[in-house]
Amino acid sequence: MASTVYFTDLHVNAPQNLLGKMGKLAQQAGLEKIDCNGKFVAVKIHFGEPGNLAYIRHNYANRMVEILQEMGGKVFLTDSSTLYSGQRSNAIDHLRSAFENGFNMLSVKAPVIIADGLKGTDYKEIVIDLEQCKTAKIGAAVANADVIVSMNHFKGHEQAGFGGALKNIGMGTASRGGKLDMHSTSQPIVDEKCCTSCRQCEINCNYGAIALNSHRKAVIDRNKCVGCGQCIAMCRFDAVLPVWDSSSELLNKKIAEYTYAALKDKPHFHISFITNVSPDCDCWASNDIPIVPDIGMAASLDPVALDQACADLVTAAPSLPGSRGNEKGKINLIGKDKFHYVHPNTDWSVGLQHAEKIGLGTRDYKLVTI
Ligand code: SF4
Ligand code: SF4
Numbered sequence: 180m181a182s183t184v185y186f187t188d189l190h191v192n193a194p195q196n197l198l199g200k201m202g203k204l205a206q207q208a209g210l211e212k213i214d215c216n217g218k219f220v221a222v223k224i225h226f227g228e229p230g231n232l233a234y235i236r237h238n239y240a241n242r243m244v245e246i247l248q249e250m251g252g253k254v255f256l257t258d259s260s261t262l263y264s265g266q267r268s269n270a271i272d273h274l275r276s277a278f279e280n281g282f283n284m285l286s287v288k289a290p291v292i293i294a295d296g297l298k299g300t301d302y303k304e305i306v307i308d309l310e311q312c313k314t315a316k317i318g319a320a321v322a323n324a325d326v327i328v329s330m331n332h333f334k335g336h337e338q339a340g341f342g343g344a345l346k347n348i349g350m351g352t353a354s355r356g357g358k359l360d361m362h363s364t365s366q367p368i369v370d371e372k373c374c375t376s377c378r379q380c381e382i383n384c385n386y387g388a389i390a391l392n393s394h395r396k397a398v399i400d401r402n403k404c405v406g407c408g409q410c411i412a413m414c415r416f417d418a419v420l421p422v423w424d425s426s427s428e429l430l431n432k433k434i435a436e437y438t439y440a441a442l443k444d445k446p447h448f449h450i451s452f453i454t455n456v457s458p459d460c461d462c463w464a465s466n467d468i469p470i471v472p473d474i475g476m477a478a479s480l481d482p483v484a485l486d487q488a489c490a491d492l493v494t495a496a497p498s499l500p501g502s503r504g505n506e507k508g509k510i511n512l513i514g515k516d517k518f519h520y521v522h523p524n525t526d527w528s529v530g531l532q533h534a535e536k537i538g539l540g541t542r543d544y545k546l547v548t549i
Contacts, residue, residue: 181543182484183208186492188475188548189454198242201476205246205450207549208478213326213446216251221324222289223257223351225332226277229266230464233455235332237281243330243450244289252326256282258351259295259318261462262358262411262421269412270297294318295354299412302354305440309537311433315440316357327447329482333489335458335470338362338423339431340518340527342460343489344449344482345534349438359408361433363422366404367411371396373418380410380419389419431530438482439539449485450478453492458503458521470504470517471496483540487531493517 185208187200222243227234240256247254260273267273270293277283277291284290295301295318303322304314321327329347336342339350350361359367369389376395388403389410397418399410410419453474457466474492479485498504498512503521505512512520518527531542 180541181545182479182481182541184477184479184481184484184488184544184546186475186477186488186546186548189473198238201239201450202242202246204476204478204549205243205448208448208450209480210246210328210448211250213448215247215326218252218325219323220247220252220254220326220328221257221321222247222254222328222330223321223347224282224330225347225351225461226258226267226273226282226291227280227461228464229276229279231461231466233332233334233457233466234280234461235330235452237286239452240282240330241287243328244287247328248288254289255292255320256287256289257292257294257318257320259321259354260293260299262355262362262408265462265464269299292320294320294352299355300409302357305443307436307440307443309436309439311429312360312436312440315437316354316360317437317441318352318354321352321441325445327442327445329447329449331449331451332455332461333451333453333493334456334461335518335521336460336525337522338427338525339434339530340427340522340525341490343451343486345434345438345486345530348441348482349434349436352441353437355412356408357437359406359411359421361430361437363406364429366399366401366406367408367419367421369397369399370418370420373416375416375418377416379413379415383409383413385409427525428529431527432533435530435534435537435539438534439537442482442539447482448478448480449482450476451485451489452476453489456493468499468502470498470502470521472499479544481540481544483531483534483542484544487542488544488546490518490527
């Protein structure tokens with residue numbers, strides 16, 4: 180059976196404004212049917228790497244918080260820390276970045292809680308027993324929440340093809356070890372030049388798989404290492420590194436399975452902003468010009484249908500001349516997959532097909548414009 184995806188464009192007639200349109204869209208798409216009364220409601224959003232300006236404005240997050248609080252929810256904003264180094268790789272830096280980008284108590288009337296804790300190691304292992312992942316390591320704050328609301332910036336992604344609802348939830352709620360599971364099919368490596376012999380990796384490895392050698396450099400015992408990623412989290416010197424060796428197809432399948440885990444047994448709601456559709460992820464400290472004009476906002480109770488609908492809307496749109504979707508301004512990409520054009524080694528459709536197969540949702544949707 181087809182799922183319904185609700186859509187609104189960005190036209191307004193004063194005194195109406197876009198915040199009001201977002202609220203109306205969310206209610207029509209079924210948010211009001213979710214029982215939030217007295218429940219812990221996690222609003223999953225990407226706070227944006229400082230320097231990137233394409234992420235969703237905090238004003239939208241605040242309006243969503245107000246709606247959920249009116250529904251009786253104990254609401255918090257959340258994201259998990261990154262696998263790579265940057266300004267969101269632990270809770271302190273991540274909170275600082277979120278506050279700098281406007282997600283603070285002056286602008287949004289709800290606290291920010293980093294889902295996987297201080298060093299990216301606070302998670303719950305959720306049993307899913309699916310094709311790629313038997314379990315998923317989901318940040319504890321999300322795993323412990325009663326309701327998940329995902330606010331997704333829909334844009335390109337250099338490994339997944341695009342980032343939408345599934346990427347925001349599957350990758351975005353995973354702990355560091357979970358992110359390593361998705362990005363890599365192998366164990367971490369040690370860059371000896373950066374190793375300062377601090378032993379934090381050795382002390383924190385639960386498997387006795389990493390230790391200093393006679394040159395006082397960390398070495399991983401490949402027979403003992405289970406690839407949990409704890410040592411990456413513990414090393415403050417970027418001496419332990421993930422191996423980015425998962426194909427786009429495999430990555431997208433794992434993201435679908437992690438999304439399944441994060442949403443398992445919880446009411447959930449999804450809203451995507453098809454605006455500032457930058458070619459790359461908001462994890463970069465910059466954003467290139469959008470590949471299509473701003474399209475609008477879409478929402479659904481079905482994250483798979485929502486991602487498919489957003490992808491179809493971008494496919495149907497003209498590419499912006501001068502953008503990486505059409506650098507010379509001469510190619511007619513209307514009706515063509517612009518994400519695949521920008522990132523030819525990716526295939527997002529594999530992830531949505533897999534999501535459908537595991538019962539996360541359906542790619543068959545009815546688009547209702549309000
Ligand atoms: S935590 Fe990093 S710097 Fe410290 S011993 Fe391990 S690899 Fe070396
Ligand atoms: S990935 Fe996990 S098991 Fe392997 S060395 Fe690092 S902490 Fe130990």
